Each structure stands twice: as structure tokens, then as C-alpha cells.
Amino acid sequence: MTNNNLNHYEKLAVLFRYPAADFPEKVKNIEALLKQIYPETVPLLKDFANYVYNTSQEKLEEIYTRTFDVQAITTLDLGYVLFGDDYKRGALLANLSKEHREAHNDCGTELADNLSNILTLLHKLQDVELCKELVENIILPALYKVINEFNMETINLKNKIYKKKHKTIIEQSDDYGRIYRQPLLVIYKILEKDFNCKYSPNEQNDTDFTKSVKTEIEIDQ
Numbered sequence: 001m002t003n004n005n006l007n008h009y010e011k012l013a014v015l016f017r018y019p020a021a022d023f024p025e026k027v028k029n030i031e032a033l034l035k036q037i038y039p040e041t042v043p044l045l046k047d048f049a050n051y052v053y054n055t056s057q058e059k060l061e062e063i064y065t066r067t068f069d070v071q072a073i074t075t076l077d078l079g080y081v082l083f084g085d086d087y088k089r090g091a092l093l094a095n096l097s098k099e100h101r102e103a104h105n106d107c108g109t110e111l112a113d114n115l116s117n118i119l120t121l122l123h124k125l126q127d128v129e130l131c132k133e134l135v136e137n138i139i140l141p142a143l144y145k146v147i148n149e150f151n152m153e154t155i156n157l158k159n160k161i162y163k164k165k166h167k168t169i170i171e172q173s174d175d176y177g178r179i180y181r182q183p184l185l186v187i188y189k190i191l192e193k194d195f196n197c198k199y200s201p202n203e204q205n206d207t208d209f210t211k212s213v214k215t216e217i218e219i220d221q
Contacts, residue, residue, distance in 0.1 A: 006123035006131070007123050009119040011029065011030060012119060012190070014030070015183040015187070016116045016119070016184075018061070019052075019060040019064055023052060023057075027052045027053070028053075031045060038190055038193070044185050044186050044189070045183060045186050048182040063179065064180075067177075067180045073150060073155060073177075073180075074149035076115040076116065077110075077115075078114070078139065078143075079113035079142075081145050082138065082145070093111065093112050096118070096121075100112055100117065100121060103126075105121045115139075118138070132197075135191055135197065140197065141201075143191075144188070146184060147181060147184050150184075152178075155178070
């Protein structure tokens with residue numbers, strides 16, 4: 001897999017950005033792309049795509065915010081997923097910022113370790129080995145953790161933590177509250193295939209978003 005063959009990651013990155021008015025159209029384009037080059041992932045995205053096509057713009061924005069920003073299920077900032085507030089995240093952000101600048105990859109309002117920015121960076125990196133290392137050591141391990149944050153047991157624990165802090169919980173749809181798990185699974189499987197690698201969880205690194213949220217709330221009290 002050469003960097004010239006990684007252009008699709010720039011299109012796939014749209015799945016993890018705040019949904020704009022043309023989000024349904026872009027999801028439709030992504031479905032067409034997957035049918036051409038990753039047909040095995042099409043069923044994984046089906047429910048998410050149908051939800052996007054049949055949901056108002058306001059509701060799409062609301063579910064994105066509830067999933068990733070306010071009383072969030074998880075975060076798309078992969079360095080935080082892996083390291084929390086440890087100094088290692090600061091080092092990762094510094095290194096990624098350098099790579100983004102050199103590749104002329106505009107991060108917009110998101111941080112350098114945000115999933116959407118890292119995906120768009122992949123095909124712009126000149127160093128193929130660095131690209132592979134980024135996938136194996138950062139993206140796949142972080143995505144594994146992010147996807148696991150969508151387990152109902154973990155979500156219920158987070159809601160208890162949020163309720164203790166905020167007294168109230170923002171309503172979350174039982175049917176679609178975990179809908180973003182699907183595109184995350186799609187990108188995980190595509191990365192595994194493109195880079196011919198499998199992630200094996202390391203029990204020594206037990207940092208996760210739920211623990212980080214709990215720690216932050218305990219510090220604030």
C-alpha cells in the first residue's frame with residue numbers, strides 16, 4: 001500500500017467531522033466508494049447511512065455532539081484516548097502538528113490527534129513507513145478503545161459519572177445513541193486490510209475515556 005493509494009481516507013474522514021448540511025450526500029458518496037473497493041464493509045455502514053438519510057440536520061448535529069462532545073460516549077482525539085493527560089499525549093500532539101504542517105494538512109478547529117485530521121494526513125505523508133507506524137501504534141490501538149466505549153455497560157457507567165457531576169443527563173436515543181460505532185468499525189477494518197496488520201490489546205495500557213472522565217470529575221470536586 002503506497003501513499004498514492006490512500007486518497008480514500010480523506011473522503012472517509014468526513015464521517016467523523018461535525019455533520020454539515022451536505023453530510024447525507026457525502027455519506028452516499030462514501031457508500032458508493034465502499035461498494036467499489038471495500039464491499040465487505042458495506043453492511044456495517046448500512047444502518048448508519050439509513051439513519052443519516054432519514055434524520056433532520058438538527059438531530060444529526062445533536063447525536064454527534066452527544067457522542068463526542070457533551071456528556072460524551074467517547075472522544076475522537078486519539079492521543080487522549082491512549083494517554084489521557086499524560087505527557088506522552090503532549091509529545092504526540094507536537095509531533096503530529098509538525099507532520100500536519102509539513103504535509104499542508106489543515107486541521108481546522110480540531111486538534112492534531114483528532115481522528116478526522118489523522119485520516120486526511122495518511123495519504124499526504126511522504127514517509128510510507130511513518131504512515132504504517134502511525135496506523136499500527138496510534139490509530140488502531142486508539143480505535144479499538146474508542147469502539148469498546150460503545151458497550152452498554154460502559155455507557156451506563158459513564159452516565160452515572162456524568163449524573164454525579166451534572167445532576168442531569170442529556171437524553172440519549174436507545175435506538176441510535178450508539179450509531180457512530182458503525183463507521184468506526186468500518187474504518188478500523190479498512191485500516192487493517194490496507195496496512196495488513198492486526199491490533200493485539202496490551203493489558204499494561206489500561207487508559208480509557210471512561211477512567212479519564214471519572215478522574216477529571218474527581219479532581220474538580
